[in-house]
Amino acid sequence: MSHPTRVETTVAELGISCDACHGPGERHVTFHQATKNEDPAVIAAAPMVDPEKISQVAASLICGQCHSSSQARDPIDWLKNGSRYRPGEDHTESFRHAEIGSAEPLDAPYLKDSFWNDGTCRAGGDELLDLHDSACYQQGRMSCLSYHSMHDSDPTDQLRCSNDSNESCLQCHEQYRDQLEQHSHHPIGSSGSQCANCHTRHTSFALLKAIRSHRVDSPRTTDTTLGARPNACNLCRLDQSLQWTATHLSDWYGVPRITMSETDQKTSASLLWLLRGNATDNRRVGYELATRA
Numbered sequence: 001m002s003h004p005t006r007v008e009t010t011v012a013e014l015g016i017s018c019d020a021c022h023g024p025g026e027r028h029v030t031f032h033q034a035t036k037n038e039d040p041a042v043i044a045a046a047p048m049v050d051p052e053k054i055s056q057v058a059a060s061l062i063c064g065q066c067h068s069s070s071q072a073r074d075p076i077d078w079l080k081n082g083s084r085y086r087p088g089e090d091h092t093e094s095f096r097h098a099e100i101g102s103a104e105p106l107d108a109p110y111l112k113d114s115f116w117n118d119g120t121c122r123a124g125g126d127e128l129l130d131l132h133d134s135a136c137y138q139q140g141r142m143s144c145l146s147y148h149s150m151h152d153s154d155p156t157d158q159l160r161c162s163n164d165s166n167e168s169c170l171q172c173h174e175q176y177r178d179q180l181e182q183h184s185h186h187p188i189g190s191s192g193s194q195c196a197n198c199h200t201r202h203t204s205f206a207l208l209k210a211i212r213s214h215r216v217d218s219p220r221t222t223d224t225t226l227g228a229r230p231n232a233c234n235l236c237r238l239d240q241s242l243q244w245t246a247t248h249l250s251d252w253y254g255v256p257r258i259t260m261s262e263t264d265q266k267t268s269a270s271l272l273w274l275l276r277g278n279a280t281d282n283r284r285v286g287y288e289l290a291t292r293a
């Protein structure tokens with residue numbers, strides 16, 4: 001007989017099972033073992049969830065059940081019975097997500113360091129939360145599947161358009177196709193003309209490397225104090241100051257200039273991040289240096 005304070009656990013399946021993304025498969029399998037019928041009408045009688053055929057919100061929650069920080073609304077039920085969520089359903093019905101600024105903040109203090117001051121994820125694994133903060137998701141139909149494919153992609157990063165990443169953005173922002181150089185102010189084909197390098201910079205840390213922010217937004221300069229998210233321009237131009245970036249954002253894009261300290265005006269921003277930041281910030285700048293060596 002087990003001790004009352006011990007939790008009895010069993011492994012259902014090692015790795016990420018088909019059911020985690022497609023829903024319970026038992027009925028589907030027994031049905032097809034019995035009929036062996038290839039008729040689409042018959043197959044539809046015992047369906048599996050196809051993430052591509054449901055709303056972008058429900059599809060993203062399939063990934064977000066694991067790729068976000070969440071707490072069960074009923075922890076005792078969760079410990080006894082496991083997750084009540086099934087793919088295709090609303091994950092937030094049984095779990096609270098750690099959205100910064102949400103009406104339902106999580107109790108876990110360790111989450112505080114998982115976010116930059118502006119609420120963007122600093123630690124990887126919370127990609128859903130950044131997606132939720134993106135205008136492309138809120139006003140468009142962007143989902144995890146706009147970029148990722150689970151069965152037709154390289155296992156590293158699992159990107160749908162790995163040959164030309166700009167296509168992932170141009171599928172919705174077609175107007176930038178012919179005006180890319182005017183917009184980016186960098187030569188076509190250079191890393192400075194890759195949409196993702198300016199709009200989803202590597203500002204999260206996970207899987208022992210820097211990964212792209214999943215919050216699509218535009219470069220901005222704030223300051224270099226602890227917790228301020230590094231901007232795309234200074235993560236590329238490691239030798240330049242925030243002032244240099246602010247001047248270009250103003251000259252090229254009309255972004256209003258902000259007042260900044262004399263140090264931020266004169267010193268390379270990457271050096272200040274290294275000196276003022278915590279371990280994650282240091283790794284961020286270290287990643288840029290290491291990937292260029």
Ligand code: HEC
Nearest residue numbers: 016020021062063065066067144148150155156157158207
């Ligand atoms: C049941 C949990 C679970 C679900 C559901 C899930 N993931 Fe993951 N995912 C993980 C874990 C755990 C890892 C880290 C694996 C490792 O490298 O050790 C991961 C890693 C990844 C990676 C990084 C791969 C690499 O090594 O470069 C990507 C990209 C990714 N997931 C995308 C998705 C997308 C998109 C979905 C939804 C279609 C999804 N995941 C659904 C648990 C999950």
Ligand code: HEC
Nearest residue numbers: 016017018019020021022050051052145148149150151152
């Ligand atoms: C991490 C999530 C995830 C896991 C695990 C997963 N799938 Fe999928 N599956 C998807 C997504 C997302 C799609 C939509 C197409 C794509 O992304 O490639 C899909 C599509 C499919 C399709 C439709 C493909 C088509 O050509 O129309 C089938 C069939 C399928 N999956 C079967 C499986 C089986 C069998 C397993 C287990 C061996 C599995 N999937 C595991 C996410 C997943």
Ligand code: HEC
Nearest residue numbers: 135136139140141142146168169172195196199216217218
């Ligand atoms: C599924 C469609 C879709 C995809 C994919 C998509 N976007 Fe968007 N995006 C939108 C919509 C809709 C808006 C809101 C209207 C607008 O500003 O054009 C938007 C807004 C934006 C904004 C303004 C953000 C803000 O906060 O004001 C930027 C920048 C942007 N997108 C860049 C990108 C980049 C870069 C990519 C590729 C990494 C991308 N988008 C992918 C649909 C999409």
Ligand code: HEC
Nearest residue numbers: 166169170173176180184192193194195198218219253255
């Ligand atoms: C060199 C950096 C850079 C690259 C590369 C880049 N952008 Fe931008 N983009 C910016 C900046 C900076 C702004 C912000 C302008 C502002 O804040 O008003 C911006 C703004 C935008 C906006 C919002 C426009 C609006 O009116 O609100 C969209 C959408 C956008 N970019 C899409 C793209 C797409 C799609 C690509 C790739 C085809 C791309 N960008 C490549 C720097 C870049």
